[in-house]
Amino acid sequence: MDLKTFKKLYKRFNQFPLSKQEWEAPEYEKYQEALHDDNDCGDWYLKQKIKEAGIHYKRFCCLSMAYRLVEDKLRNIEGNVDRIMTYNKGHKTFGIPIHDGGASYIKIAYCPWCGKDLSGYPVPVARCASGSV
Numbered sequence: 441m442d443l444k445t446f447k448k449l450y451k452r453f454n455q456f457p458l459s460k461q462e463w464e465a466p467e468y469e470k471y472q473e474a475l476h477d478d479n480d481c482g483d484w485y486l487k488q489k490i491k492e493a494g495i496h497y498k499r500f501c502c503l504s505m506a507y508r509l510v511e512d513k514l515r516n517i518e519g520n521v522d523r524i525m526t527y528n529k530g531h532k533t534f535g536i537p538i539h540d541g542g543a544s545y546i547k548i549a550y551c552p553w554c555g556k557d558l559s560g561y562p563v564p565v566a567r568c569a570s571g572s573v
């Protein structure tokens with residue numbers, strides 16, 4: 441699927457709650473396939489979700505990390521099992537949340553998705569502000 445078509449379908453299928461008629465449409469299956477199997481469509485989707493959350497993805501090592509921080513930023517932290525990555529501003533550390541009802545996490549030094557050393561992230565806003573974030 442080309443990115444232009446994907447963007448149109450994103451607008452159509454990103455309205456929640458989605459009606460049964462919409463998610464049973466043949467285009468919905470194609471949209472889901474493109475989302476998961478096409479890198480351009482998948483990356484564009486992640487960028488949309490990250491931007492909607494008010495996160496500057498260029499501050500992070502990769503799109504995957506920035507996307508996993510959306511749950512950390514948007515929803516309540518305690519008890520949110522969708523939250524699989526956290527960033528602690530006070531300690532400047534990334535970590536894997538422990539879902540014990542509190543805000544505990546296991547500190548990590550390297551990104552689980554791209555393998556980069558996380559000590560240089562997030563990049564200060566000023567250093568990535570020139571980008572089109």
Ligand SMILES: [Zn+2]
Nearest residue numbers: 501502551554
């Ligand atoms: Zn990464």
